[in-house]
Amino acid sequence: MQDVTKKHDKEVKVIPLLITLSIGVVIWFLPTPSGVTEQAWHLLAIFIATIVGLIIKPLPMGSVAILAIMATGLTKTLSIDDALSGFQNSTIWLIVIAFFISRGFIKTGLGTRIAYLFVKKFGKKTLGLSYSLLASDLILAPAMPSNTARAGGIIFPIIRSLSETFGSRPGDGTERKIGAFLTKVAFQGDMVTSAMFMTAMAANPLAANLAKDILKTDISWTSWAAAALVPGLVSLILIPLVLYKLYPPEIKETKGATELATQKLKELGPLKRSEKSMIAVFLLILFLWIFGEKGLPILGEIGATTTAFIGLSALLLTQVLTWSDIKKEENAWDTLTWFSALVMMATHLDKLGLISWFSNRMKDSVSDMAWVWGLVILAVVYFYSHYFFASATAHVSAMYSSFLAVITAAGAPGMLAALILAYFSNLYGCITHYGSGPAPVFFGSGYITQGKWWSLGLILSVMHIVVWFVIGGLWWKVLGLW
Structure with missing residues (x-):
């Protein structure tokens, strides 16, 4: 019995747990930015603390998720029904x-x-x-x-x-x-x-529909595939080699x-x-x-x-x-627990307006830039903002339209901007173990540690961005997209 107790005691790492809690508490008590509700800011604090907990692992991932769900309910940041809503996804x-x-x-x-x-x-x-x-x-x-x-x-x-x-x-x-x-x-x-x-x-048809609302023109299946063909094949060739x-x-x-x-x-x-x-x-x-x-x-x-x-x-x-x-x-059951918690928080961050606030702040920062730089900067920000999302569909729903509107307002060709953001709406799934549907399946197999998953994902994300902007850019020039 004593050995069993010791084994379970090792699941709780005190120092990482204190670090995780401290980060959440500090963000919680920071002044709430103008345009952000207190509820959204508090949920962001819990979300960031949860992400930190998943990285430094003060407890197993499922336990961290349970603590996050408990925190949203205990602090009245969300109702307990909302806190459990991720399990309905x-x-x-x-x-x-x-x-x-x-x-x-x-x-x-x-x-x-x-x-x-x-x-x-x-x-x-x-x-x-x-x-x-x-x-x-x-x-x-x-x-x-x-x-x-x-x-x-x-x-x-x-x-x-x-x-x-x-x-x-x-x-x-x-x-x-x-x-x-x-x-x-x-x-x-x-x-x-x-x-x-x-x-x-x-989420790809969703992105195409959102683009149609802004550009007033359709992205056809053929044009989507044709524009993605060359950079896509290059990325597929490079991934195993890298x-x-x-x-x-x-x-x-x-x-x-x-x-x-x-x-x-x-x-x-x-x-x-x-x-x-x-x-x-x-x-x-x-x-x-x-x-x-x-x-x-x-x-x-x-x-x-x-x-x-x-x-x-x-x-x-x-x-x-x-x-x-x-x-x-x-x-499977472990994945159900921690992924449900992340999806729940990401969904309610969007509902509480934090994502739209973030998008509007980005619009102000590129208003005086040339369209090329505005496109590059906003597309890269759009890509890496996926660290805050546990669903590609949620990310597209929350940010695709606003970012496309900002980029096209800066003078970028509409079809080019729409396709780049649409492609990035898939490629950004490479960075985390929770940012796309397949990620928890592969990560949950246990073959790769979380740290290695994130570090390799970051390196490959840079590779994708370079390939799709440089090789893709040349190909898109041939196709007449810019």
Whole structure:
């Protein structure tokens, strides 16, 4: 009993906890800026303290989230109903169910079979494996408007199985063998493929509609894709190379992997009933993710999260998964807790007017600048303001219109500005482990520490900005956008 108590005591780190609380208290008692309500400022203090807590980890992430929810209710900053509203977010449940779908692939052995097929085809080098994952995502992206479903439900289970095939598992010191590298590459690549097509991420059509209101002209699917083609492909090519240099896998060449994979596939034998059930459910999920939101005969529209619940229900009914399996998926329930808290606070910061106040302040700062510099500065600010958001859709809803209006008022070509902000509305997901739907799925796997996730994300964010402004800028000149 004494050992158990000591083990749990170690979860609370006093000094980091005091630092986290102190930062929140200091911001809380700072003078409230003009134009900001006291309620919004106090919620910002709790939000920033929560982010600090997630970084320096005075407690596990779920515990930090619980403290944040408690703080918003105890201080009457939000009602307890509002403080718990994040748990109603459908995207969060889509993320959680993606973990369960991943467990189905692993439990049945289907994921291992798929992994060996990948190894057989692309298994000579780890770099080749990473590019095969990006190519798969790129092919699926135009038809799947949920990047969480695409990356979390399809790509991630394959990565996890590949990693475990090569003996790379979270928590036992083998993360860097191959799992961490493949996880980071696939996640970062998904941010790029999401930017490349109007139909590759749920908020993209929203950005296009907001741009139409301001520019009084449509952004067509073709013009979106054409403008993103060159910078997008360049980013996809560079991501594995940059990460291979900065965060290399220990396994670089898998000599004999093709022969090994062939032998393992023979040992696995024919498909088991559970694998066939998993394939059937997987194809059902894939079909509904691609076509369900467009509307089906009789059934009508079926959203991505509803599809996820259909898939999970089917896995339970076919006994591919049991309720015991669901209860044991700790990463899923942990993600539900901390991501719900962040989404809740980010949503109410917008509702309380803090985001619009921030946007208006930026408008004043660039009013006398040349349009080129105004575009660059505001686009970069828009990009990095995503540190304050736990949802790309929320960010687009809160800031896209105001930033586009400011940039175009400064004289920037409207279509150019609209597309850059739209692309950045996907690319900015690369910086944190909570800023996009797929992020908690990949980060929650445990292969990469939070500090490394953030530092690599920051480096890649700079790379994206340079690529899309320089390479993209030249390409957009050819297309006549400026």
